[in-house]
Amino acid sequence: MVIAFLSVIFTLLIVGVTLKPFGLYMAHVFENHPTKLDKVFLPVEKLFYKIAGLKTEQQTWRSYVMALLLTNTVMILIVYAIFRLQGILPLNPTEITGMDPTLAFNTAISFMTNTNLQHYSGESGLSLLSQMIGILFMMFAAPATALAVAIAFIRGIGGKPIGNFFQDFVRAIVRVLLPVSILFGVIFIALGMPQTLHTIITANTLSGEEQTILRGPVGSFLSIKEFGNNGGGFYGVNSAHPFENPNGLTNLLQILLMFLLPASLPFTYGKMVGNKKQGNVLFASMATIFVLFLTISMISEFQGNPVLNETGIEHSEGSMEGKEVRLGTAQSTLYALTTTASETGAVNTMHDTLTPITGMLALGNMMLNTVFGGVGAGFMNILMYAMIAVFIAGLMVGRTPEFLGKKIEGKEMKLLALTLLIHPFLILGASAFALFTPLGSDGISNPGFHGLSQVFYEYASSAGNNGSGFEGLGDATPFWNISTGIVMYIGRYFSMVTLLAVAGSLVSKKVVPTTKGSFRTDQPLFGGILVGTIFIVGALTFFPGLVLGPVAEYLTLK
Template sequence: MGIVQLIVVILILLLLVKPAGTYLYYVFSNEPNRTDRLFAGPEKVIYRLIGLKRRGGMSWKKYAISFLVTNIVLVAFGYLILRLQKGLPLNPSGIGSMEQTLSFNTVISFMTNTNLQHYSGETGVSYFSQMAVMTMLMFTSAASGFSVALAFVRGITGRSSVGNFFEDFVKAHVRVFLPLALLMTLIMVGLQVPQTLKPTLELTTLEGQTQQIAIGPIASLESIKHLGTNGGGFFGANSAHPFENPSPLTNVLEILSMWLLPASLPYMYGLFAKNKRQGWMLFSAMMTLFVLLLGLNYYAETQGNPAIQATGIDASQGNIEGKEVRFGIAQSALFTTVTTAATTGSVNNMHDTLTPLGSITPLTLMMLNNVFGGKGVGLVNMLMYAMLGVFLCGLMVGRTPEFLGRKIEAREMKLIAIAILVHPLIILLPTAGAFLTELGTGSISNPGYHGLTQVLYEYVSSAANNGSGFEGLADNTSFWNLTTGVVMLLGRYVSIIAMLAVAGSLLRKRPVPETIGTFRTDNGLFTGILIGTVLIIGALTFLPVLVLGPIAEYLTLQ
């Protein structure tokens, strides 16, 4: 039955990919379409309010600067609110202002679409902060990433320009995230997820003691948390908490919410490229990697912990530790795989309690730059690997590599190399550094191989802008707040700027006519080459540290 559950959810996704991808193409192709009837009016009002009189195309540099300046303003606003939240309204529990390094980490985390939380939501932030900072940044960070992905797609498919950042930013909000979040909020409220501004509930237990139960505007945060692949939880337990995720039905809805838009972007890309096979080729590569790693996690968790079995305890049900009984192993494994493949970071089970082999799945998905990625990240990264694959094939046959009719030359490969190499650099260097000081090692709860995995996971999650954690690490210290904050910044912005530069470079090139010698990038052969490129790059950079962590732990347990 567990395998049937996995197959059913995947089939539902496959049925939704094409209509969702088609809708996204109509929204962002900047051509007149039916969606204008409903959304053009509100958008014009917003354009007037922000002073956007001309919506002409931008150069890639202007697009990048607009993206960065918008993010800087939002970060400053969010930091100010968190530092002053004690005296701001909608704080019925009287929660104090957030400490400065934690405020820095939190606002960077939410602006970079990471949502790594070194605080517990129900006790660390007020209702006002949850709405004005967390929920607001969940919308704006998702829309920012979406806009960059669209600019990149326009650049490599030969559009007239990469587009206008502010127009893309507004459209992403008005035509995608706001309506979908409103719909999902109503559904979640109907499925018993709280949505209220009432203060914490005070109840009397059967023993006659008083108990405080935190509530708040949970449903609205949950909706954009998953639709925007954000992942920050209203509660410290995240989507394992029954108020955030009360039933198997809400669990499936949350999985589909965080998976649908990233999975539909390859089809949208195929429409932009006027070659649907290109889009399905990318989707097939993503899904193949996803299914392989999902299978590893599900298998490992169903086998259970051999150390527990050796004591004579019946572990026939598999590794249930850290999992909610209402979800079981199948929906926990699927949630774990989707949340790290789609760079969401939301969790419905504690990843620190995964078996050693099971923990390889989330680690690998983040190390591979998120297979499906968040709002556009996965598509951009997979296209980056596709260009690298084309370049390597071109070298082998002695032909100048071409992608979508444009030559891939030294400039593009240097920028792609930067985007690829910065990822392992900002993971492995801080991980090694954390073991050189008591500031890092003092937070580890497990001194063995698992302790190395705890530190590695923290930086992998930060660099991949995922935000999920092993949670066995005592990470709310100045050391972890500052180092992970810097890693999140580099993980988000270095690769984005590099890939925008690639898009701008390709946009300036004249198309090369297709000949009999042109290497096709829309068939099964290239899908295999793409998958191989991703796996080889990932293995060369991260296999040694995986051997020192989860693989060594697995062999020790045997």
């Protein structure tokens, strides 16, 4: 137990020291400062612009939005076509047939929106070609899009020109995503992940049976899967598969990669808007919620499943159903909380099997969608909550709320309120609809209260663009494919558009000079108000659902 907690603390410390330097590096990249590596990066960037025939002049926020929406939609259509035609395209060693239309619809949206919800199994659903130019392609394009949008948003509220989508997109790939992915891809292979194009090998086992082993280019897949907060597995069971996560060290590095982009963005923000203290406050607030959730989950997992414990078997290692021995209870729980907080969706343990309280907090991370959140999208949500917190605090003292010296007025508040409401509306509305019809409720695999959690989890994961699941849910049906496809799409782009509109509106406003009466947003007090706002505004919406699902299940196990 003590060693387990220590290992978690060390992991978080290792993650902690990397965040700030990385955040500052990103500020450097997106403020277009020259670096020593320009000799390498510039030609690659120019190659992209040349292939695409694009220029990189300043855009208005409207043009920026059009560029991002259309680019992503075109990519969805291309990848949809690849999935449908994979049966007749090359690089298909296991002779996989074309994907069913609703599944291809779901999968293309899923990977473009950084969700990586997988209603197929990697081993049997995708050809090697689809894994590469479909999945891997989008694993770069999706986080690059989100990172670009978040940077544009930061520029806007900082009062700077909004930038050019294509330039931000290409720089995100060339200067952030590719170098880190290459480095960690090679490290992952050294630590035991396969990396080969010869997929199938048959072994004659010790017991005299035949065992088919599927390999593939796993190392290169894993680095961008985690770093881009993608989370889609090469194999069906994701990072629980021994090839996708061979030991404690690969597990540690995956946790580091999941946090690297979303949790360093507050520092990027602080640098870019010239208010480092505020960036620190935002980071500390989110970190506080994370540590709180993690501590409760660790205690819950180590207590194990009371019903199984009653049979008299030894259970000091914690609940092991749905976990891997080499990873252990502590690192599995940390991974589960990290993947939901960072909206990555990679799993190294089966979330359906988590004890009810841990399951609830994993679900809670996705419902709040702001405890760091996914790359870009999550940080925009943090800023949305920060502005709402400023507004609420302003109402209490009777002053016009200001954020970074700019007045938050009616127009911005309407857009922020809409953004805030769409997330619960998608999750609760879609869950209610699914439970209403047998098309949805037939998918439930675990009886009792947990069944409700399964449905909630699926839509919370879709709306938050997470992608993990309570995987017992029989979700490979047209109903689930289409409904989660729509939820993922709206969950992704609605808030990007409304929040860029907020930035577009703020960018032209005059800065109000700070006076003694101004409400400071770079102090711990503001952090407290922010966390309070997130819990009251964000969490209470979902409270009835959580009581009926995980809390009720917890009480029945006692």
